[in-house]
Structure formats: structure tokens, C-alpha cells
Amino acid sequence: MKQLVFIFGLALFFQSCSKNEYYTASDLTAENLFSENIEGPAWKDGLFYVVNYQKDGTIATVTPEGKIELFVTLPEGSNANAIRFNSKGEMLLADWPMHNILKVDMATKEVTVLAHDSLFNQPNDIAINSKDQLFASDPNWKEGTGQLWRIEPDGTTVLLEDSLGTTNGIALSPDEKKLYVNESKQRNIWVFDIDSAGNISNKQKLAEFPDFGFDGMKCDRDGNLYVTRHGKGTIVILSPTGEIIREVQMKGKSTSNLTFGGQDGKTCFVTLQDRKCVEVFRSEIPGAGF
Numbered sequence: 001m002k003q004l005v006f007i008f009g010l011a012l013f014f015q016s017c018s019k020n021e022y023y024t025a026s027d028l029t030a031e032n033l034f035s036e037n038i039e040g041p042a043w044k045d046g047l048f049y050v051v052n053y054q055k056d057g058t059i060a061t062v063t064p065e066g067k068i069e070l071f072v073t074l075p076e077g078s079n080a081n082a083i084r085f086n087s088k089g090e091m092l093l094a095d096w097p098m099h100n101i102l103k104v105d106m107a108t109k110e111v112t113v114l115a116h117d118s119l120f121n122q123p124n125d126i127a128i129n130s131k132d133q134l135f136a137s138d139p140n141w142k143e144g145t146g147q148l149w150r151i152e153p154d155g156t157t158v159l160l161e162d163s164l165g166t167t168n169g170i171a172l173s174p175d176e177k178k179l180y181v182n183e184s185k186q187r188n189i190w191v192f193d194i195d196s197a198g199n200i201s202n203k204q205k206l207a208e209f210p211d212f213g214f215d216g217m218k219c220d221r222d223g224n225l226y227v228t229r230h231g232k233g234t235i236v237i238l239s240p241t242g243e244i245i246r247e248v249q250m251k252g253k254s255t256s257n258l259t260f261g262g263q264d265g266k267t268c269f270v271t272l273q274d275r276k277c278v279e280v281f282r283s284e285i286p287g288a289g290f
Contacts, residue, residue, distance in 0.1 A: 026279065041216075051080045057074045178223075189208070209236075218258055257270070
């Protein structure tokens with residue numbers, strides 16, 4: 001009996017130790033290796049991609065161990081704010097100064113314009129579905145307003161919503177039936193239904209916060225929403241119905257975006273604009289798509 005009690009206690013001890021690895025921030029890279037506009041994290045084929053390495057207008061790769069290499073420099077005047085990959089493996093970028101969605105050939109590193117619209121304010125963040133349709137937030141920071149766009153695989157642009165607040169973070173639910181969009185200045189998070197054609201309807205407020213700002217956000221495999229609280233230095237995790245599950249404290253304060261990656265999809269890579277670096281924490285649930 002004593003032996004069974006000992007074994008049971010040991011199992012609980014190791015279970016407790018395992019739990020402690022989750023939701024605790026640590027540095028992946030050193031500080032000040034990126035510009036203050038570090039953003040747009042994405043994971044693909046064992047590498048983490050992030051914008052604005054050393055200077056604006058660049059894309060870098062980061063290994064899970066934190067080794068950084070320059071991947072591509074964008075055309076003069078362009079600066080990406082978000083990275084996604086389509087089903088062909090091409091990199092898609094929200095190029096906010098030039099009002100473009102850019103496409104990068106991963107083999108040749110050739111950069112072309114997938115979409116441009118004179119009505120774009122400045123494409124900020126993007127989400128992509130299994131049909132390669134992009135959904136882009138499009139804020140007007142000066143006016144405190146924002147738009148929401150759908151960009152088809154051929155570059156056709158469709159304005160979905162033009163009467164939002166300062167649109168910023170955007171994310172799709174794992175089943176691609178819900179689209180989440182936040183407003184940085186107004187501190188609202190909205191959820192829309194999406195039909196099979198990529199049209200949105202049934203706008204509802206998921207959550208509202210009284211302080212700090214919002215930036216990028218992503219969903220985990222269970223549909224929980226991970227939202228950067230810019231200025232507070234946290235990632236707040238919300239259930240699909242908007243209840244706060246937990247809030248993860250990072251080291252820096254200016255959390256700008258995050259993505260899931262790693263071998264099991266449970267590592268959250270977070271970009272910090274004040275520290276100009278990348279921090280990581282482990283989640284108990286893999287990201288959507290893993």
C-alpha cells in the first residue's frame with residue numbers, strides 16, 4: 001500500500017511539474033534585434049517568420065532555438081504587418097504603406113502584388129481560410145474607423161464592412177464558420193458568421209475591455225481566442241463565447257501579435273514592440289490547424 005501511495009504521489013508531482021511549463025513567458029530572441037514595428041508572426045515547416053528584422057521592410061526566419069536569418073527584403077516603400085501562407089506555400093503579406101497584399105515566392109523570393117485597392121486605408125492584419133480567401137482588417141488610425149475586406153485567390157477585393165472602429169486583429173475559428181475582428185481604440189471584439197462563399201453576417205460583440213489596446217489575435221484548436229493586450233503586456237485567452245479563461249503575462253508591455261508553432265503546435269510566439277524581440281510561452285492546447 002505504501003508503495004502504491006508513493007507511486008501515486010510521484011505521478012501527481014510530475015503532473016504538477018508538467019503543468020508549470022505552460023503559460024510562462026520566456027525570451028526566444030535577444031532584445032533590440034527588430035525594429036519597433038516587429039509584427040506579423042507565422043509558422044511554416046519548422047521555421048517562425050516575423051517582419052522587420054533590424055529595419056522596417058524585411059522578413060526574417062527564426063528557428064525554435066532563436067537563430068535569426070534575413071529571408072527577404074521588400075520593395076522600396078513596402079512594409080509588411082502580417083504574414084500568412086496559402087495552400088501553394090506562397091507567403092502573403094499585408095503591406096500597409098503601399099496599400100497592397102503582397103505575394104512572395106518562397107523558392108525565388110520574388111515579391112509581387114496580389115491585390116491593390118484605392119479604397120484600402122492600410123491593410124493591417126490578415127487571416128486565411130482553406131479556400132485561400134484572405135480576410136483583412138483595414139484601419140484608419142487618424143479617424144478611429146476601420147474596414148473589413150475579403151481578398152480572393154486571384155486578387156479580387158470585396159469590401160465586407162465599412163463602418164467598424166479601428167480594426168486590427170483578425171482570426172478565423174477552426175471550423176472557419178466564425179470571423180473575429182477587434183478594434184484597438186474602442187477595445188471591442190466582434191464576431192461574424194461566415195457562409196460558404198466567404199460573406200459575413202450576424203455581427204455580435206464577443207467582448208469589450210475598459211483599458212489598454214488590442215492588436216493581433218489567433219485561435220487555438222478548441223476555438224479559444226488569444227488576444228494581445230497592447231500596453232498591458234498580456235495575452236488574454238477567451239472562450240468561443242467570450243469568457244476570460246486566463247491571462248498570460250509577458251515580459252514586455254507592447255504585445256503586437258502572436259502565432260502558434262513548434263513540433264506540437266503548442267508554442268505561442270509573441271512579438272514585443274517595446275523590447276523589439278520575440279517571447280514564447282507554452283499552451284496546453286495546440287493552435288488551430290495543428
